[in-house]
Amino acid sequence: MPDFLEVVFLGSGTSHGIPMIGCSCPVCRSEDPRDRRFRTSVAIRLLRDEDAPPSVIVIDTGPEFRLAAIEQNLERVDAVLFTHGHADHIMGLDDIRRYNAIVGDTIPCYCSQSTAESIRRCFGYAQRPFSGGDRPSITINVIDGPTRVLDIDITPVPLLHDKDEIFGFRIGDFAYCTDCSEIPPTSMDMLRDLDVLVLDALRLRPHPGHFNLSQALDAAAMLKAGRTYFTHIAHELGHKEISSKLPPRVELAYDGLKIITSVPKSHIN
Numbered sequence: 001m002p003d004f005l006e007v008v009f010l011g012s013g014t015s016h017g018i019p020m021i022g023c024s025c026p027v028c029r030s031e032d033p034r035d036r037r038f039r040t041s042v043a044i045r046l047l048r049d050e051d052a053p054p055s056v057i058v059i060d061t062g063p064e065f066r067l068a069a070i071e072q073n074l075e076r077v078d079a080v081l082f083t084h085g086h087a088d089h090i091m092g093l094d095d096i097r098r099y100n101a102i103v104g105d106t107i108p109c110y111c112s113q114s115t116a117e118s119i120r121r122c123f124g125y126a127q128r129p130f131s132g133g134d135r136p137s138i139t140i141n142v143i144d145g146p147t148r149v150l151d152i153d154i155t156p157v158p159l160l161h162d163k164d165e166i167f168g169f170r171i172g173d174f175a176y177c178t179d180c181s182e183i184p185p186t187s188m189d190m191l192r193d194l195d196v197l198v199l200d201a202l203r204l205r206p207h208p209g210h211f212n213l214s215q216a217l218d219a220a221a222m223l224k225a226g227r228t229y230f231t232h233i234a235h236e237l238g239h240k241e242i243s244s245k246l247p248p249r250v251e252l253a254y255d256g257l258k259i260i261t262s263v264p265k266s267h268i269n
């Protein structure tokens with residue numbers, strides 16, 4: 001079982017990615033590398049005190065999954081969690097085949113029933129045993145409650161994304177809640193006593209499917225995590241300008257950001 005999680009942001013951008021095609025706004029033209037955002041995704045390295053190489057869980061495989069994996073030197077992937085089936089969260093899944101070859105095995109994926117249907121519709125050809133070939137090989141495991149993935153417990157946290165119920169995930173004292181417009185009260189209770197919270201904060205104006213910045217700040221203030229990072233960021237939010245206005249212990253994520261959090265032994269069976 002891991003002692004630490006190292007969370008690496010593979011992408012921190014909204015569904016368009018930043019820069020957005022054909023936009024010449026100041027953020028899309030910004031030279032600050034933190035304003036260049038691939039579609040939202042993280043990789044989590046499970047670090048152990050021993051010398052054993054870390055295993056890696058990825059949450060969502062967006063359209064730039066391959067580019068992000070190269071950029072962040074993602075050495076392996078052992079399991080994938082999916083928050084939901086929107087294109088900006090699944091469309092890079094075909095490139096998991098490179099990690100099939102690296103780990104020499106089928107890669108298990110975990111998601112809700114409705115997300116499983118979206119993945120089967122787009123990537124049905126990948127649901128097959130690993131045979132050493134060049135095609136992706138995954139299993140799709142439908143979950144609706146806490147599940148052991150590799151050697152750590154993962155708790156899906158139901159979130160509202162407009163009218164859809166999607167998953168956030170809690171792993172130890174780390175939680176990842178992208179694409180949410182509302183956190184139901186029972187899910188708020190699942191997000192207490194966090195060291196690190198990653199939360200959706202799309203833009204300044206309201207949006208039916210996402211927290212805007214002020215809603216994300218309200219939720220962060222209620223949840224009181226040790227550190228909160230906003231993600232799924234649109235081009236209205238320039239990294240430098242918005243960062244200067246955020247309260248202590250709240251930051252905008254950016255592609256390549258790495259966060260380390262220890263795994264409390266009470267969360268491990």
Ligand SMILES: [Zn+2]
Nearest residue numbers: 015086088179
């Ligand atoms: Zn999204």
Ligand SMILES: [Zn+2]
Nearest residue numbers: 023025028235
């Ligand atoms: Zn723009």
Ligand SMILES: [Zn+2]
Nearest residue numbers: 084086161179
């Ligand atoms: Zn979405």
